[in-house]
Amino acid sequence: MSEQNLNTLLKIRDLSIDFLQYERGLRRRITHPVSHLNLDVEAGQMVAIVGASGSGKSLLAHAVLGILPYNAVMTGTMEFDGQELTKKRIETLRGTEICLVPQGVSWLDPLMKVGSQVKDRSALACYGLGPEVDQMYPFELSGGMARRVLLATATSRTPRLVIADEPTPGLPLDRARRALSHLRDMAEDGAGVLLITHDVELALEVSDRIAVMHEGTVVENALAGDFPYPQRLNHPYAKALSRALPQNEFFGGGAI
Amino acid sequence: MKLNIVMKKALRLVLLLLGVSAAAFFLVSISPIDPLQTNIGQAALGSMTEEQIETLRQYWGVDVPAGERFLYWLSDAVRGDFGTSLLYRRPVMEVIGEKAGYSLGLMTFAWIISGVVGFLLGVISGACKERLPDRFITGGALFLSGTPAFWIALVFLTVFAVELGWFPVGLAVPMGVPADQVTLWDKLYHACLPALTLSVTGISNIALHTREKMVQVMESDYVLFARARGEDPRSVVLRHGLRNVILPAMTLQLGSISEILGGSVLVEQVFSYPGLGQAAVTAGLGGDVPLLLGITILSAILVFAGNLAADLLYSVVDPRMKKGGEPR
Ligand SMILES: Nc1ncnc2c1ncn2[C@@H]1O[C@H](COP(=O)(O)OP(=O)(O)OP(=O)(O)O)[C@@H](O)[C@H]1O
Ligand SMILES: [Mg+2]
Numbered sequence: 145m146s147e148q149n150l151n152t153l154l155k156i157r158d159l160s161i162d163f164l165q166y167e168r169g170l171r172r173r174i175t176h177p178v179s180h181l182n183l184d185v186e187a188g189q190m191v192a193i194v195g196a197s198g199s200g201k202s203l204l205a206h207a208v209l210g211i212l213p214y215n216a217v218m219t220g221t222m223e224f225d226g227q228e229l230t231k232k233r234i235e236t237l238r239g240t241e242i243c244l245v246p247q248g249v250s251w252l253d254p255l256m257k258v259g260s261q262v263k264d265r266s267a268l269a270c271y272g273l274g275p276e277v278d279q280m281y282p283f284e285l286s287g288g289m290a291r292r293v294l295l296a297t298a299t300s301r302t303p304r305l306v307i308a309d310e311p312t313p314g315l316p317l318d319r320a321r322r323a324l325s326h327l328r329d330m331a332e333d334g335a336g337v338l339l340i341t342h343d344v345e346l347a348l349e350v351s352d353r354i355a356v357m358h359e360g361t362v363v364e365n366a367l368a369g370d371f372p373y374p375q376r377l378n379h380p381y382a383k384a385l386s387r388a389l390p391q392n393e394f395f396g397g398g399a400i
Numbered sequence: 401m402k403l404n405i406v407m408k409k410a411l412r413l414v415l416l417l418l419g420v421s422a423a424a425f426f427l428v429s430i431s432p433i434d435p436l437q438t439n440i441g442q443a444a445l446g447s448m449t450e451e452q453i454e455t456l457r458q459y460w461g462v463d464v465p466a467g468e469r470f471l472y473w474l475s476d477a478v479r480g481d482f483g484t485s486l487l488y489r490r491p492v493m494e495v496i497g498e499k500a501g502y503s504l505g506l507m508t509f510a511w512i513i514s515g516v517v518g519f520l521l522g523v524i525s526g527a528c529k530e531r532l533p534d535r536f537i538t539g540g541a542l543f544l545s546g547t548p549a550f551w552i553a554l555v556f557l558t559v560f561a562v563e564l565g566w567f568p569v570g571l572a573v574p575m576g577v578p579a580d581q582v583t584l585w586d587k588l589y590h591a592c593l594p595a596l597t598l599s600v601t602g603i604s605n606i607a608l609h610t611r612e613k614m615v616q617v618m619e620s621d622y623v624l625f626a627r628a629r630g631e632d633p634r635s636v637v638l639r640h641g642l643r644n645v646i647l648p649a650m651t652l653q654l655g656s657i658s659e660i661l662g663g664s665v666l667v668e669q670v671f672s673y674p675g676l677g678q679a680a681v682t683a684g685l686g687g688d689v690p691l692l693l694g695i696t697i698l699s700a701i702l703v704f705a706g707n708l709a710a711d712l713l714y715s716v717v718d719p720r721m722k723k724g725g726e727p728r
Contacts, residue, residue: 206624209628211624211627213619238627238628239631243628244629246625246628250620251625253622253639256640281719283720
């Protein structure tokens with residue numbers, strides 16, 4: 145896969161997200177869960193974001209979709225398809241050209257039937273969910289079913305950019321593989337896919353690139369083919385992740 | 401299983417009614433008010449013979465110990481006989497029936513209006529969190545909730561009835577008009593101001609609670625996801641907001657019947673509106689124990705019914721409770 149001539153679909157430069165919090169009366173405290181983050185996602189490519197819990201992966205996804213909490217302050221620039229991704233523009237693109245696969249079942253309205261929350265009901269079948277699921281409420285779904293419903297909400301359309309926030313936990317390996325291959329298919333069809341995951345191994349199977357997030361920023365951006373070789377990586381945290389891969393266990397590595 | 405629950409609730413109601421009536425009886429019996437002095441007057445008593453006074457003491461049951469009187473009352477009450485009002489000299493149920501006609505209309509109106517208006521204000525306020533409409537509504541609701549009902553009633557009475565003259569100053573029907581010539585319109589016209597007052601006092605509670613719930617919903621993951629799917633703010637409020645706040649709001653409103661009842665006592669007093677609330681005050685001050693107990697029992701049943709309905713609401717309407725017991 146050549147790096148050239150790929151058209152950059154999503155381009156994030158110097159993204160920082162600050163939270164303004166008040167503690168004990170009027171003492172202001174500012175936290176910086178995401179800082180100076182750069183990331184590109186090309187059309188037709190699948191980029192995996194890996195990183196520890198709390199490293200800011202979900203916030204990055206929410207920033208692109210314009211659904212950050214109201215007390216968040218975002219700086220930096222985002223471009224989608226060569227044009228600046230302003231708040232206004234996000235509002236017209238999300239749900240059609242940019243889709244989110246959210247992190248958990250709490251992202252479904254508990255009092256609304258599943259079918260009404262998945263625009264194209266036939267997408268449920270793609271993930272092996274029977275027609276009865278359409279009439280179910282989210283509380284009736286098992287963990288794995290909920291994952292597949294969440295995946296179906298995004299894949300029911302033909303978006304140009306899909307951001308999947310940890311779509312596989314709770315799924316058995318074969319189902320997880322199948323879910324990721326659905327996302328891969330979307331990339332093959334020309335969409336850009338941003339896959340947020342903890343599972344580096346699975347990510348390596350389907351992604352073109354691996355971006356390692358550490359303390360709120362992308363510290364390493366490697367081709368999937370290079371990632372298993374710690375010596376080809378620069379950042380110590382990324383090297384540690386690489387060494388922890390099963391095929392590298394021989395070298396002895398740190399845990400994720 | 402279902403029957404079991406019904407039995408439990410019925411038992412609860414019986415215990416509640418027993419407790420409430422006993423408490424009411426006890427409170428009246430330790431009240432320092434002497435029914436003879438209050439209802440007949442010092443002067444009249446002074447001019448009576450010993451026998452006359454003795455008859456009166458018997459009529460008002462002054463010399464019978466409170467516990468004994470309660471048991472008499474109870475043994476009649478369980479057979480459906482709530483006795484005769486000492487002040488009105490008519491069966492308690494008849495008096496209550498007449499008064500309730502006025503009061504229940506007042507309270508139902510206030511309950512519905514305060515519920516609907518409060519709910520809508522709460523939804524708007526929560527959906528516009530910390531913007532102008534929210535500040536306006538929250539400010540108003542906080543002001544109202546810190547204002548005693550009788551004071552609001554007095555202000556409304558002064559402004560709308562006395563100063564502007566839009567509404568009658570009091571009573572439930574025009575003065576000096578024969579009962580058979582009083583029209584429905586007359587009655588409604590007289591009920592307007594008390595009903596409005598009672599509604600206004602009930603709004604803040606439901607508005608503030610709905611706002612809190614709405615704010616939570618608007619910050620929930622599922623609303624974020626709805627927005628991420630491209631739903632505009634209006635659709636988010638209508639599709640997800642209302643759906644998720646209506647149940648808690650209805651529960652709250654069903655559970656707040658006691659507040660409306662309490663408010664109606666004050667409001668009826670201010671507007672000289674001859675309903676249950678005023679009758680309760682008269683009965684309490686005049687030592688008319690049968691009437692007071694009758695009203696107490698009726699109020700307890702109303703409040704109990706409200707709470708019961710609130711309980712049942714969830715199991716009937718909320719899909720999580722409705723399907724909960726059934727196998728997947
Ligand atoms: N609303 C908020 N207010 C303040 N801090 C927040 C808020 N939301 C997230 N954070 C902080 O931002 C950091 C990153 O959160 P984020 O949800 O992006 O982590 P993550 O990488 O997705 O983790 P995980 O893998 O567990 O999902 C966390 O430290 C969290 O405490
Ligand atoms: Mg996350």
